[in-house]
Amino acid sequence: MKALYICDNKDEWLTLNGLFAGNFPKVELICCLNGSDALDHLAYEGPFAIVMIEASIREENPSTLGQRILETVGERPIIFMGSEVHIKDRVDNDLYNGHPINAIIHTPYDIEVFKEVITSTLEWAKKEEFEESIEEIDREELLPMRVRNFYMFKVVPYDVYLELTQTKFIKIIKRNQPYTHAKIQSYAKKNIKNLYLGKNDFIRMLEDGIEKVTEGLSQKNASLKSIFGNQIRAALIIQQYIRAIGVSDDIQALCSLIIETTDKTIRRYESPTEVISKIPFNTCDFAEQAILTSYYCEAILHNLGWKSDLSRKKLGLASLLQDSTLSNEDLIKVSGAEDPNLQMFTREEQDEYLSHPIQAAEIAKQFQGYSEADFIIAQQHEKPNGTGFPFGVTANKMTAHSCAFILASTYVSKLAISGKKDDDKNRIIDQLKVDYNLGNFKEPLMALVKAVKT
Numbered sequence: 001m002k003a004l005y006i007c008d009n010k011d012e013w014l015t016l017n018g019l020f021a022g023n024f025p026k027v028e029l030i031c032c033l034n035g036s037d038a039l040d041h042l043a044y045e046g047p048f049a050i051v052m053i054e055a056s057i058r059e060e061n062p063s064t065l066g067q068r069i070l071e072t073v074g075e076r077p078i079i080f081m082g083s084e085v086h087i088k089d090r091v092d093n094d095l096y097n098g099h100p101i102n103a104i105i106h107t108p109y110d111i112e113v114f115k116e117v118i119t120s121t122l123e124w125a126k127k128e129e130f131e132e133s134i135e136e137i138d139r140e141e142l143l144p145m146r147v148r149n150f151y152m153f154k155v156v157p158y159d160v161y162l163e164l165t166q167t168k169f170i171k172i173i174k175r176n177q178p179y180t181h182a183k184i185q186s187y188a189k190k191n192i193k194n195l196y197l198g199k200n201d202f203i204r205m206l207e208d209g210i211e212k213v214t215e216g217l218s219q220k221n222a223s224l225k226s227i228f229g230n231q232i233r234a235a236l237i238i239q240q241y242i243r244a245i246g247v248s249d250d251i252q253a254l255c256s257l258i259i260e261t262t263d264k265t266i267r268r269y270e271s272p273t274e275v276i277s278k279i280p281f282n283t284c285d286f287a288e289q290a291i292l293t294s295y296y297c298e299a300i301l302h303n304l305g306w307k308s309d310l311s312r313k314k315l316g317l318a319s320l321l322q323d324s325t326l327s328n329e330d331l332i333k334v335s336g337a338e339d340p341n342l343q344m345f346t347r348e349e350q351d352e353y354l355s356h357p358i359q360a361a362e363i364a365k366q367f368q369g370y371s372e373a374d375f376i377i378a379q380q381h382e383k384p385n386g387t388g389f390p391f392g393v394t395a396n397k398m399t400a401h402s403c404a405f406i407l408a409s410t411y412v413s414k415l416a417i418s419g420k421k422d423d424d425k426n427r428i429i430d431q432l433k434v435d436y437n438l439g440n441f442k443e444p445l446m447a448l449v450k451a452v453k454t
């Protein structure tokens with residue numbers, strides 16, 4: 001078992017090390033200077049049966065730090081150590097009384113009290129079966145699940161792992177045990193994109209996710225925040241499901257529900273631009289890009305006065321599926337086949353990128369009732385002068401729908417890799433006006449300019 005001690009006075013480390021070595025030789029004591037080091041240890045080197053905080057630490061209040069630890073790693077006892085004065089002034093009674101095993105050990109240490117407190121904490125940890133342990137797992141048995149999915153639930157019926165090395169994984173969420181969203185956030189902040197699940201659990205989680213977002217999107221009078229949140233989560237599920245399993249009836253139903261919701265949401269407002277300004281575009285991953293693109297497509301249709309349901313449906317599906325076959329999110333940084341950034345990816349990923357318009361078009365063919373969506377998707381990266389990919393066709397070979405989609409999708413992907421400020425928006429639009437003011441692009445370009453600038 002491991003114990004964690006947070007204290008900025010290294011002399012105290014020595015004292016405590018001596019006490020553990022003499023009385024609990026099987027417990028490995030890890031000492032750290034501050035809260036952020038402690039959270040790193042807790043996240044990557046668990047399980048820790050005991051967490052001890054020195055009440056005199058200077059960088060932050062020991063009670064706040066204790067609270068932060070509980071919010072991040074979940075319920076567990078915390079022991080506050082220190083002189084009577086520091087404990088009295090700096091340890092919050094509510095927090096201290098919040099867990100039956102929470103304890104205080106005054107310094108200088110009384111050996112008997114120390115032994116008694118540590119023994120009862122170790123017993124608690126044993127009873128709780130600390131399964132947050134490092135395991136050697138064949139990675140063929142696991143599938144990566146995007147971190148964002150875990151915000152949909154507070155408890156899941158499967159074990160969830162974090163990748164430490166190619167073969168080593170640490171179980172960070174135990175089946176049927178509540179986890180905190182702060183814990184998920186702490187991984188997201190460290191730029192961890194995926195957590196891992198067994199293959200069957202992976203499919204179950206996507207199916208549970210479909211149910212959850214369908215329920216959310218079917219709610220009447222939902223707030224814009226909840227609508228966008230559910231649409232983005234749904235787009236992410238669709239992308240992952242298509243890559244892992246393929247197209248199913250449930251996925252088709254979910255796509256049409258997203259498209260319907262977009263239409264209904266826009267109708268609630270005076271102009272699409274008003275709605276678009278409220279869409280979250282933070283991580284700018286393919287899911288956020290899919291939803292923002294679909295709203296810009298709606299805005300272009302609205303500004304052009306095109307009211308056909310089929311136009312709406314095919315541009316909506318194109319938005320959701322356009323990048324669904326790309327497995328590496330970092331490919332959002334690539335702006336085209338000629339972009340030197342593409343060289344930073346593996347050969348396989350480069351091929352995947354170059355063929356994704358065709359692969360995604362193949363996926364679209366499996367959907368019923370969206371004629372031409374596959375052509376539109378296949379042409380997503382074409383340019384009016386024929387310098388796009390994969391076909392290099394020119395503006396006169398593209399339908400007005402393709403042109404509208406290319407403009408919305410290109411604008412959103414350029415926005416994703418910009419600073420996302422008003423200046424960036426204007427700069428991107430000015431560039432589009434130079435490159436795309438040709439043939440069938442002209443009218444949708446003006447409609448997009450109106451959507452962005454008003």
Ligand SMILES: [Fe+2]
Nearest residue numbers: 322323356380
């Ligand atoms: Fe794309």
